[in-house]
Structures are given as C-alpha cells and as structure tokens.
Amino acid sequence: MAYFDAASTHPLHPAAREALLAALDTGGADPARLYGSARRARLLLDQARAEAAEIIGARPEELSFTSSGTQAVHLGVLGTLLGRRRAGRRLVTGAVEHSSVLQAGERHRRDGGTVDVVGVSRTGRVDPGEFARAVAREGTALACLQTANHEVGTLQPVQEAAEACGEAGVPLLVDAAQTAGRLPVPPGWSVLTASAHKWGGPAGVGLLAVRKGTRWSSPLPEDERERRRVPGFENVPAVVAAVAALRAGVAEAREENARLSGLVDRIRREVPRLVPDVEVVGDPVERAPHITTFSCLYVPGEAILTELDKAGFAVSSGSSCTASTLRPSHVLEAMGVLTHGNVRVSLPRGASGAEVDRFLAVLPGVVRRIRESVGVGS
Amino acid sequence: MTVRRRKTETPAQAPAEKTPAPPVALTIDALGLKCPIPIIMLAAQINDVPLNATVAVLADDPAAFTDVPAWCRLKSHQHVASYDLPQGGWAIHVRRNY
Numbered sequence: 001m002a003y004f005d006a007a008s009t010h011p012l013h014p015a016a017r018e019a020l021l022a023a024l025d026t027g028g029a030d031p032a033r034l035y036g037s038a039r040r041a042r043l044l045l046d047q048a049r050a051e052a053a054e055i056i057g058a059r060p061e062e063l064s065f066t067s068s069g070t071q072a073v074h075l076g077v078l079g080t081l082l083g084r085r086r087a088g089r090r091l092v093t094g095a096v097e098h099s100s101v102l103q104a105g106e107r108h109r110r111d112g113g114t115v116d117v118v119g120v121s122r123t124g125r126v127d128p129g130e131f132a133r134a135v136a137r138e139g140t141a142l143a144c145l146q147t148a149n150h151e152v153g154t155l156q157p158v159q160e161a162a163e164a165c166g167e168a169g170v171p172l173l174v175d176a177a178q179t180a181g182r183l184p185v186p187p188g189w190s191v192l193t194a195s196a197h198k199w200g201g202p203a204g205v206g207l208l209a210v211r212k213g214t215r216w217s218s219p220l221p222e223d224e225r226e227r228r229r230v231p232g233f234e235n236v237p238a239v240v241a242a243v244a245a246l247r248a249g250v251a252e253a254r255e256e257n258a259r260l261s262g263l264v265d266r267i268r269r270e271v272p273r274l275v276p277d278v279e280v281v282g283d284p285v286e287r288a289p290h291i292t293t294f295s296c297l298y299v300p301g302e303a304i305l306t307e308l309d310k311a312g313f314a315v316s317s318g319s320s321c322t323a324s325t326l327r328p329s330h331v332l333e334a335m336g337v338l339t340h341g342n343v344r345v346s347l348p349r350g351a352s353g354a355e356v357d358r359f360l361a362v363l364p365g366v367v368r369r370i371r372e373s374v375g376v377g378s
Numbered sequence: 379m380t381v382r383r384r385k386t387e388t389p390a391q392a393p394a395e396k397t398p399a400p401p402v403a404l405t406i407d408a409l410g411l412k413c414p415i416p417i418i419m420l421a422a423q424i425n426d427v428p429l430n431a432t433v434a435v436l437a438d439d440p441a442a443f444t445d446v447p448a449w450c451r452l453k454s455h456q457h458v459a460s461y462d463l464p465q466g467g468w469a470i471h472v473r474r475n476y
Contacts, residue, residue: 119391277452279448279452295448297414297417297421297449297452298414298417298418298421299414300412300413300414319413319441320412320413320439320440320441326440327440327441328413328440328441328444332444333391333440333443333444334391335391336391336444336447336448337444337448338444338445338448338449338452339413339441339444339445339448340413340414340417340441340445341414374414374415374418375418376418376421
C-alpha cells in the first residue's frame with residue numbers, strides 16, 4: 001500500500017516511536033508533583049516545551065500543549081475572542097480555513113459575534129488586500145489565517161496578513177497545521193496552532209502558542225495545567241514523542257521538501273497529460289511541498305477512492321459522499337473548482353519516486369473504467 | 379445575517395440570482411441527482427441546442443452549483459447565471475459556445 005494521505009495524518013516518525021517508548025517508562029508521573037519521578041516528568045515536559053518553542057519561534061512560557069490541533073484552534077480562537085471582547089466581536093477568517101477554525105467561528109456567531117469570511121482566488125489564496133481591509137474594520141477582535149491549505153496546498157499570504165494585523169492592532173492566529181515541521185513558521189503571529197500527528201508525532205498532541213501581551217482568556221473552565229490555558233493532565237510521553245518528531249522533521253526538511261516537491265511537480269505535470277478532462281487545482285508554485293489535488297470530470301469521488309484503494313493507494317478526496325458530509329469540500333467550493341472526482345495526494349516523508357510512478361501508471365485506467373461505467377467514453 | 383462573504387477582486391464563486399430565470403432552448407431536469415450525473419447529462423445534451431443557445435440544468439445537489447460553472451470553464455462554454463429555484467436548488471444556465 002502506498003500511503004499518500006499525509007495531510008490527514010502522517011505516519012509516526014521513527015524518532016517519535018523511539019522517544020515515546022522511552023518516555024512511557026520515565027515520563028508517566030504527574031509533572032505537577034514534587035517526588036523524583038514527578039520531577040523527571042516535569043523535566044521531560046519542560047525540555048520538550050523549550051525545544052518546540054525554539055523551533056516555532058516562541059518563548060517557552062508562551063507555548064502550551066493541547067490534546068489535539070483542533071483543540072488548539074478552538075482554544076486559540078475562542079480564548080482570544082473572549083480576551084478581546086472589549087475590543088469588538090468581529091472575527092475575520094479566510095474562506096478555506098480548516099473546519100476547526102470555521103466551527104469555532106460558527107460558535108462565536110451563535111454567541112452573538114460576527115464572522116467576516118474573506119474569499120479566495122481560483123488557486124485558493126486569500127486576497128491580501130481584502131484581508132487587510134477586513135482586519136482594519138472597527139471592532140475586529142481576531143483574524144485567522146492558515147499557513148497552507150490542507151486540501152490544495154496553496155500557501156497563504158501570512159506575512160502580508162501579519163503586517164496588516166500589526167497596523168490595525170489586531171491579533172493574528174496562524175494555523176500552521178500543514179507546515180509545522182516542514183517549513184519555517186512565518187513571524188508576526190499572535191496565536192499559533194499546530195498538530196503533532198501532521199508532522200509525524202503521535203495523535204493527541206497539539207501546539208497552542210499565545211504571544212506575550214496578547215489578551216487571552218480561557219473559554220473553558222480553567223485548571224492549573226499548561227499555564228491555565230489547557231485543562232487536563234498532560235500526556236508527557238506523547239508530548240516528548242511529538243517534539244522528537246518535530247526536531248527530526250525540521251532537520252530533514254530542506255532535503256525532503258525539495259524531493260517531495262519534485263514528486264508533486266511530476267504528478268501535477270503528468271496527470272493532465274495522461275488523463276483527459278482533469279483539472280489540477282491549487283497554486284503550482286506557492287504551495288506546501290507535499291500536497292496536490294486534482295479533479296476528474298464525470299467521475300464520482302467515492303468511486304475513484306475505492307478503485308485507488310484496490311490498486312494499493314491511500315488518498316483522500318474533497319468530493320461529497322466521500323466523507324461524513326453530503327456537501328463537497330468548502331475549500332473547493334470557495335475556489336470555484338470542480339468538486340466531483342476529486343483526489344488529494346499528500347506525500348509523507350520517504351514517499352518514493354517508484355510509488356509515484358506506479359500511481360501515474362494506474363490512474364489513467366482507473367479513471368477510464370469509472371467513466372465507462374457511468375456511460376462516458378474518453 | 380452575521381456571516382458576510384466578501385467579494386475578492388477575482389470572485390471564484392458568483393452568488394445565485396434571486397430573479398426568475400429567463401426562457402431557454404433546453405431544460406435538463408437533474409433534480410435529486412448527485413454529481414457528477416448532472417454534469418454528465420449536460421455534456422451529453424449541450425450539442426442538442428443551436429450555437430449560442432442556452433441550456434438550463436435544474437439541480438439541487440450542492441456540488442452542482444460549483445461544478446456546472448467549473449465544467450463550463452474547463453469546456454469553454456459560458457456559464458450565464460444560476461437562479462434560485464422556489465422549491466430549492468438552482469436553474470444553472472449555460473450557453474453553448476461551439
């Protein structure tokens with residue numbers, strides 16, 4: 001099986017596995033207590049925090065570990081909105097943010113707040129001018145922008161957004177879920193979120209960094225854990241493993257990004273050459289190194305996933321009927337690109353050129369057979 | 379309404395028209411059918427109308443609202459407009475260009 005679904009979840013990095021096994025034995029005690037094993041757990045947690053903070057460009061005291069990337073986003077969005085409620089009730093987000101951002105916005109809207117959604121171009125990129133104008137409007141409490149889109153890979157104009165937010169005095173939440181561990185975190189964020197299982201760490205660890213001076217107030221009942229930002233007992237072994245994977249990923253990133261990006265270029269170039277009536281979407285250049293998406297006319301998304309699975313490829317799709325929802329992906333809708341017959345290929349570290357070659361060899365026949373079965377010859 | 383969708387300089391997705399749809403040369407009833415079936419029906423029947431005539435695709439699968447205009451772009455036909463239907467769904471108007 002060739003695993004091409006790294007944007008959903010990345011296989012556990014060997015360094016994370018090793019660190020996890022070691023930390024299960026040494027890091028299981030309560031880091032808030034004062035006996036020897038508790039102090040060891042605290043030390044592991046503090047070291048992991050310091051290291052992760054350095055990698056993302058934060059101070060250790062600004063960084064909390066959450067129980068998922070989604071929880072980091074929910075706490076980041078709702079906590080900053082709560083902390084800044086005197087400044088206003090407007091939330092600005094891009095139209096193609098992760099559903100965790102949009103769902104947090106929906107909660108804010110139900111609670112009487114306003115959500116201002118900035119549209120995207122055909123390639124899925126937020127217009128920086130529109131974003132700046134939205135942020136500058138009176139009463140904006142928070143703006144959110146992802147580093148790269150999780151479905152099409154397009155990089156967002158985070159630097160321009162951060163400058164606009166800086167001028168307007170509005171905090172910017174940057175969702176780095178798809179790029180943390182791969183690309184440097186762009187500066188200028190007030191709140192930063194990420195998810196360990198996207199970079200090869202274990203599931204159940206997210207990052208929430210809140211820049212010193214950013215008003216933030218917990219939207220949940222507080223307890224004493226994680227600087228009162230994240231309730232619940234810390235999973236120290238998982239945190240240690242997550243940071244081991246982050247460190248390893250960053251060390252390998254330069255070489256691996258170039259290699260994966262070359263494979264993605266090959267897919268983007270070859271798929272339209274080999275398969276008629278295909279639209280490759282997302283920005284061809286300004287993109288995450290490992291993600292690409294294309295849509296095949298006249299092909300049901302579910303059918304193509306099933307056939308590719310039979311052929312030994314794990315990929316995902318933004319088409320409706322392929323997930324728990326009957327709606328197509330809000331990302332593809334906002335871009336105005338074909339939503340049916342959609343295939344997202346997201347390459348994990350170590351994905352081989354031979355696997356990509358085999359994918360390109362198998363795909364044309366798969367698409368042709370599905371089209372024939374629905375009465376469309378090509 | 380507290381959710382505002384801002385228009386970018388290059389709007390990727392035009393909103394639906396609230397006005398009644400004008401008459402067309404051919405109507406394809408794809409109500410209740412899931413994408414890509416409405417698109418397959420459109421592709422099969424677009425050449426049944428004269429050049430520059432308009433086909434209306436009636437569809438209520440949310441994917442069709444995005445996919446019919448995207449098909450037009452890929453196939454160099456013209457998406458004229460999409461009109462809200464009173465019973466739900468849209469009449470999506472496409473002009474045959476060639």
